[in-house]
Amino acid sequence: MAITLTEPAAERVKAFLESRGKGVGLRLGVKTMGCSGMSYVLEFVDDINPEDEVFEHAGVKVIVDPKSLVYLDGTELDYTKEGLNEGFKFNNPKEKAACGCGESFTV
Amino acid sequence: MALIQIAEPGESTTAHQHRLAVGIDLGTTNSLVASVRSGEVSTLPDSDGNHLLPSIVHYAETDVHVGLSAQQYSVSDPLNTIISVKRLMGHGVEDVSIEDAHYSYVFAESESSVPKIKTRSGDVSAVQVSAEILKTLKKRAIETLGDEFEGAVITVPAYFDDAQRQATKDAAKLANIKVLRLLNEPTAAAVAYGLDTGNEGIIAVYDLGGGTFDISILRLNKGIFEVLATGGNSSLGGDDFDYEISQWIIAQSGITNADEPAVKRLLMQQARIAKESLAEKNSVEISINTDADSWLGTLDREQLTELLTPLVKKTLMSCRRALRDAEVENESINEVVMVGGSTRTLIVREMVAEFFECQPLTSINPDTVVATGAALQADVLVGNKPDDEMLLLDVIPLSLGIETMGGLVEKVIHRNTAIPVAKAQDFTTYKDGQTAMAVHVLQGDRELVTDCRSLARFELRGFPPQVAGAARIRVTFQVDADGLLIVSAREENSGVEASVDVKPSYGLSDNEIENMLRDSMEHAEDDMHARSLREQQVEADRVLEALDSALATDGEQLLSQQELDQIKTVQQVLVDVKNDADIAKIEQSIKQLEKACEDYVARRMNSNIKSAMQGHLIEEYSSDAMSKEEES
Numbered sequence: 025m026a027i028t029l030t031e032p033a034a035e036r037v038k039a040f041l042e043s044r045g046k047g048v049g050l051r052l053g054v055k056t057m058g059c060s061g062m063s064y065v066l067e068f069v070d071d072i073n074p075e076d077e078v079f080e081h082a083g084v085k086v087i088v089d090p091k092s093l094v095y096l097d098g099t100e101l102d103y104t105k106e107g108l109n110e111g112f113k114f115n116n117p118k119e120k121a122a123c124g125c126g127e128s129f130t131v
Numbered sequence: 132m133a134l135i136q137i138a139e140p141g142e143s144t145t146a147h148q149h150r151l152a153v154g155i156d157l158g159t160t161n162s163l164v165a166s167v168r169s170g171e172v173s174t175l176p177d178s179d180g181n182h183l184l185p186s187i188v189h190y191a192e193t194d195v196h197v198g199l200s201a202q203q204y205s206v207s208d209p210l211n212t213i214i215s216v217k218r219l220m221g222h223g224v225e226d227v228s229i230e231d232a233h234y235s236y237v238f239a240e241s242e243s244s245v246p247k248i249k250t251r252s253g254d255v256s257a258v259q260v261s262a263e264i265l266k267t268l269k270k271r272a273i274e275t276l277g278d279e280f281e282g283a284v285i286t287v288p289a290y291f292d293d294a295q296r297q298a299t300k301d302a303a304k305l306a307n308i309k310v311l312r313l314l315n316e317p318t319a320a321a322v323a324y325g326l327d328t329g330n331e332g333i334i335a336v337y338d339l340g341g342g343t344f345d346i347s348i349l350r351l352n353k354g355i356f357e358v359l360a361t362g363g364n365s366s367l368g369g370d371d372f373d374y375e376i377s378q379w380i381i382a383q384s385g386i387t388n389a390d391e392p393a394v395k396r397l398l399m400q401q402a403r404i405a406k407e408s409l410a411e412k413n414s415v416e417i418s419i420n421t422d423a424d425s426w427l428g429t430l431d432r433e434q435l436t437e438l439l440t441p442l443v444k445k446t447l448m449s450c451r452r453a454l455r456d457a458e459v460e461n462e463s464i465n466e467v468v469m470v471g472g473s474t475r476t477l478i479v480r481e482m483v484a485e486f487f488e489c490q491p492l493t494s495i496n497p498d499t500v501v502a503t504g505a506a507l508q509a510d511v512l513v514g515n516k517p518d519d520e521m522l523l524l525d526v527i528p529l530s531l532g533i534e535t536m537g538g539l540v541e542k543v544i545h546r547n548t549a550i551p552v553a554k555a556q557d558f559t560t561y562k563d564g565q566t567a568m569a570v571h572v573l574q575g576d577r578e579l580v581t582d583c584r585s586l587a588r589f590e591l592r593g594f595p596p597q598v599a600g601a602a603r604i605r606v607t608f609q610v611d612a613d614g615l616l617i618v619s620a621r622e623e624n625s626g627v628e629a630s631v632d633v634k635p636s637y638g639l640s641d642n643e644i645e646n647m648l649r650d651s652m653e654h655a656e657d658d659m660h661a662r663s664l665r666e667q668q669v670e671a672d673r674v675l676e677a678l679d680s681a682l683a684t685d686g687e688q689l690l691s692q693q694e695l696d697q698i699k700t701v702q703q704v705l706v707d708v709k710n711d712a713d714i715a716k717i718e719q720s721i722k723q724l725e726k727a728c729e730d731y732v733a734r735r736m737n738s739n740i741k742s743a744m745q746g747h748l749i750e751e752y753s754s755d756a757m758s759k760e761e762e763s
């Protein structure tokens with residue numbers, strides 16, 4: 025069971041956390057909604073819940089709740105630029121299909 | 132696969148519910164768009180990495196260029212290249228000629244009151260040109276954010292009047308941008324500096340942009356901004372610095388063809404480059420090469436200081452006035468925020484620091500600080516923050532009121548009132564049997580209609596005829612968060628209503644607003660005199676009117692010929708003096724006439740009561756007072 029970050033993603037997360045001034049890490053998760061069933065959650069974390077799994081990778085704490093981990097195991101979080109747009113990208117081996125816009129997915 | 136941004140804990144938006152919003156600083160010289168992503172505000176660059184979009188539009192043979200690609204034509208094709216278009220926003224044709232020294236394009240002869248600029252792709256208005264700039268920013272935002280955005284907060288100078296705000300909204304509409312809100316530039320700057328999270332205090336925002344100067348005095352109280360006062364000069368900015376320097380170059384070099392548009396542009400460009408270099412260097416070389424002349428000279432900081440000091444002093448005069456309006460002293464200002472590229476000029480920083488006796492805040496890039504604040508505000512407005520973390524209060528720049536008898540202005544909302552605001556005031560009829568009332572909406576701080584600006588007129592018609600003073604007409608003024616006005620009138624006894632959305636007629640420059648404010652202070656005493664004179668004259672008219680109508684009904688029955696003549700003589704005295712400018716005399720004559728009529732008035736009262744009671748028994752009246760009246 026593991027979640028990893030690419031080098032650029034780790035750098036960005038560190039930079040964001042630093043400029044935010046608080047927060048212990050980054051939460052990855054899934055929510056059951058969106059047109060293909062699931063959507064990703066990406067949030068700053070101020071408090072770690074007791075049931076959370078914590079992965080430390082490239083100097084960044086990645087926090088995942090056990091329910092989400094089932095869907096996210098093996099995911100690599102990347103940070104990319106597409107044209108002028110830039111942001112985070114979930115490379116999830118379990119993802120079978122995504123809706124047209126890619127905001128939601130099925131496993 | 133869509134790209135994802137990090138959200139605050141518990142605030143992840145669900146798929147397809149991303150709420151993107153942008154802040155747009157639509158500037159005179161440069162425009163910018165900014166947005167909040169992953170909890171951080173950043174201005175959005177174009178594909179070459181440029182954040183600033185020069186507010187320049189070039190109309191080419193087949194298409195329209197905006198920004199840097201348009202800038203290159205400003206010297207070679209000045210007639211089709213439009214710069215500083217913001218100065219024209221909401222202005223009428225008649226305002227344009229005053230300032231045309233700065234314009235190097237040609238205005239079209241047009242029937243409409245909105246000035247149109249002649250270009251090779253037809254005549255265009257300032258709104259259309261601004262829309263081109265907004266379209267470019269919109270395209271950039273969509274490419275950067277990877278999605279459509281919900282709306283935008285667009286900033287305007289605090290001094291913009293209703294017409295200019297409306298023009299800005301019109302431009303956004305043309306560019307297909309939903310305006311979440313118009314926000315005053317200085318207010319946005321204070322937000323960008325995060326002053327909303329700081330201590331309580333009074334903040335001055337000194338905004339010297341390319342073409343406009345704004346000073347705002349804000350009070351911060353429990354994280355809420357209240358704009359105490361605004362002031363400024365809408366035709367003073369970096370352009371004027373450049374103009375001043377270009378004049379110096381002309382004087383030094385003896386260039387003869389400085390009137391040609393291309394040369395004018397070249398001089399302004401060289402002046403700007405010199406000014407910007409002097410922020411870092413002590414002296415700079417200027418070289419001018421035109422077809423006819425060439426010149427090489429040196430400008431140093433000392434010379435620049437000498438050239439610019441009068442202009443900076445002008446801004447400080449506005450500061451002093453704003454402080455007076457806000458009723459605060461220089462020393463009670465806690466922070467001074469510097470906004471606008473022109474505040475990079477050292478002499479500006481020095482003189483401002485000296486004036487406010489405190490070191491101004493300059494840590495955020497003065498070019499992007501306004502867009503940054505607008506983006507933060509936009510983020511709140513689309514609901515990305517839990518509850519309204521920021522509530523910004525703005526003020527109206529000039530008082531709003533309506534015309535009353537005698538050409539006087541009754542102010543309903545006073546200037547520097549925080550908006551949004553709604554205020555109602557009751558008015559009544561002046562003549563017996565009056566069934567309609569004209570409502571004339573005015574803007575300004577003078578006492579007489581002729582000295583104020585007419586915004587709109589409408590009529591309230593069809594309420595039942597009543598004696599003068601019996602109708603109750605409630606006039607409500609409502610100013611929304613963008614500073615736009617709706618006036619409604621309602622006759623309370625009958626419920627008849629009418630209202631008007633003030634689509635302000637274009638045609639008042641910010642300069643004039645400032646002049647109007649200055650005039651209202653300078654003419655305060657004259658105005659007071661004029662007001663009381665008009666009031667006495669109106670009162671005299673009212674008395675004469677009432678007397679005439681009374682005499683016509685029962686004058687001959689109740690008065691002997693001698694008494695009638697006596698009253699008429701005194702009445703004539705009032706008719707004669709009422710057009711003199713002597714308030715005391717009119718007042719005295721009114722009193723004399725009232726005295727002369729005392730007897731007559733008493734007799735009328737009795738006869739009225741008598742006719743009302745004729746044929747009734749005293750027992751029918753329960754009140755003692757009434758029966759006593761009857762006996763007398």
